[in-house]
Each structure stands twice: as structure tokens, then as C-alpha cells.
Amino acid sequence: PGTTSGLELAGKMAEKNEGKGEETFNVIDLTEYAKKQRWWNKIFGRNSGPIAEKYSVATQLAIGGVTGWCAGFLFKKVGKVAASAVGGGFFLLQIANHTGYIKVDWKRVEQDVNKAKKQLKLNAEKPPKEVRTKVDEVTTFVKKNIVLTGGFAGGFLIGLAS
16 A cells, blocks of 8 residues: 555656756655565564664673674684794794795895885875775764674673683
8 A cells, every 4th residue: 555666766766856947856765765665674674773773782782792702712813823824934934044945135125115115105194985985884883883882892802812
């Protein structure tokens, strides 16, 4: 009853109001429209919004804490393996250099490092648009789900320590 077809909706969304020589367009909030549709509710449920609207504070803290602990624990384990691999690689290179298996051109290494430093200084002044967009998305998520994020941060630190 009272359903609107996709073509009718598209027509309403693209509807122009012309007046005084200017074109203005009606804006429709598709998130609110989608939440009112039956198919949306069948697939995602009625409360398919921010997590803060769906769960209690205790549940959010528990979910954030457990996922944070798992992430911190894995970060610690993977970090140890990565540090061991990188450190071991440098150690083997030094042994190979010392015993004469390889010869390192240290002047060229220094030139390449200085060149990389200059490039980093140039690129660090203004981050690309994609980075700024992602930072804005993360900031919005953190603001909307502050309890969950706090639980995750605490759990992450506990996971690193355990």
C-alpha cells in the first residue's frame, strides 16, 4: 500500500524547481527513506543505525573491550615476528658484509636516504585528499560510537600488555 516504484522515486529525486532563472534541486535523505522500506527492515532489521542506538553501554564496552584485546594481542604477536624478521635480516646482512660476501656502497646508501628524507618532507606538509577523507570518516565514527571506541582502546592496551 502506497509503495513508490524506483522510477517514480528517481523522478522525484531529480525534480527541478525553476524560478527566477535559477535551478534548484530537492534533496532526499536516502538513509531515512531506506529505513522506512520493508525490504530494508527484512534484511538489516529495524535498528540498523549507529551501534550506540542499538546496545546498552555495558554491551558496547564489552564488545569494544573484547575486540580491542584480540586486536592488541595479535598486534603484539605479529609485531614480535616482524621485528625479529627485520632485525634478523639486518644481522645477516652485517655478517655477510663483514665476512666479505657482499660489499655495501655506503655513500650511495646515504644519498638514497637523504633523497627519501627530502621527498618525505615535501609530502608530509599536505596530506592527500584520500587521507583527509578517511581521517574525517574515522573521526565521525569515533564521535558516534565513543563508548565502543573507548572499550576498544582499553582492550587494545590490555591485549598489548598480556
